[in-house]
Amino acid sequence: MTFAKAPAAETAAPTIEITGLNKWYGSLQVLHDINLTIAQGERLVICGPSGSGKSTLIRTINALEGFQNGQIKVAGITLNRDQQVVEDIRRKVGMVFQQFNLFPHLTVLENCALPLRLVRGLSAAEARDRAMHYLSKVRIPEQALKYPAQLSGGQQQRVAIARAVAMQPEVMLFDEPTSALDPEMVKEVLDVMVTLAEEGMTMAVVTHEMGFARQVADRVIFMDAGRIVEQGPPSTFFTAPKSERTKAFLQQVLH
Numbered sequence: 001m002t003f004a005k006a007p008a009a010e011t012a013a014p015t016i017e018i019t020g021l022n023k024w025y026g027s028l029q030v031l032h033d034i035n036l037t038i039a040q041g042e043r044l045v046i047c048g049p050s051g052s053g054k055s056t057l058i059r060t061i062n063a064l065e066g067f068q069n070g071q072i073k074v075a076g077i078t079l080n081r082d083q084q085v086v087e088d089i090r091r092k093v094g095m096v097f098q099q100f101n102l103f104p105h106l107t108v109l110e111n112c113a114l115p116l117r118l119v120r121g122l123s124a125a126e127a128r129d130r131a132m133h134y135l136s137k138v139r140i141p142e143q144a145l146k147y148p149a150q151l152s153g154g155q156q157q158r159v160a161i162a163r164a165v166a167m168q169p170e171v172m173l174f175d176e177p178t179s180a181l182d183p184e185m186v187k188e189v190l191d192v193m194v195t196l197a198e199e200g201m202t203m204a205v206v207t208h209e210m211g212f213a214r215q216v217a218d219r220v221i222f223m224d225a226g227r228i229v230e231q232g233p234p235s236t237f238f239t240a241p242k243s244e245r246t247k248a249f250l251q252q253v254l255h
Contacts, residue, residue, distance in 0.1 A: 016037065016072070018057075018072050018073075020070040021036075023056065032227045045205050046058065047223070058095075058206055061079075061089075098179050100156040107144065107147055109135070115167060116131065132144060135162050138158040172202065178190065194215065210253055217234050219231060220232065222237075222249060
């Protein structure tokens with residue numbers, strides 16, 4: 001099953017533009033000359049072995065990681081160290097992490113509504129209504145008054161997704177969102193992400209879930225040692241990879 005690309009994806013300016021990006025941790029270079037654009041409405045999957053730089057890459061987009069050389073533009077805004085610019089970009093970028101990062105002392109509803117009040121300036125009633133709308137979209141409105149500890153890992157991750165999407169960002173970043181889940185909980189989270197893809201959300205997803213990549217991605221990127229080694233649509237990426245390194249990785253993860 002594949003989804004049609006949003007019509008605007010081919011004509012609108014890229015939602016994200018990364019040019020000549022390099023990053024070091026001390027003397028260790030972890031990103032090497034990354035050039036990447038993500039179109040409006042595009043669904044990008046980034047895969048690769050542990051330590052390949054894929055999580056570091058997407059974390060630079062909203063300044064969770066700094067970088068030494070290159071340029072990142074999000075929705076036309078060039079990222080720099082100015083705090084106002086960082087805040088402006090973070091308003092346009094939602095992110096879901098491996099861990100759920102929910103406030104344990106707040107209910108599910110409060111976890112989703114609080115950012116809407118503090119960041120978006122919604123009234124308590126508006127925030128509650130929007131939070132409930134997005135909890136319904138991730139199929140757990142009945143859990144609204146529970147606390148995170150009362151939920152399964154899959155349910156907590158769906159709350160985290162609802163909280164991020166309720167902010168109505170222009171792009172969603174997912175950093176291995178299912179890696180901390182028990183196998184039986186993975187599908188429920190991926191199903192929610194498939195729904196977001198069907199609705200045209202611009203997405204960059206770091207994941208080892210190759211079935212999700214085949215089903216949802218417009219483009220798959222393979223990274224190794226801080227470099228983009230290969231990229232292409234799933235139809236060719238999985239069936240006719242060009243790089244020997246990509247072939248070896250796919251052989252490992254698909255068999």
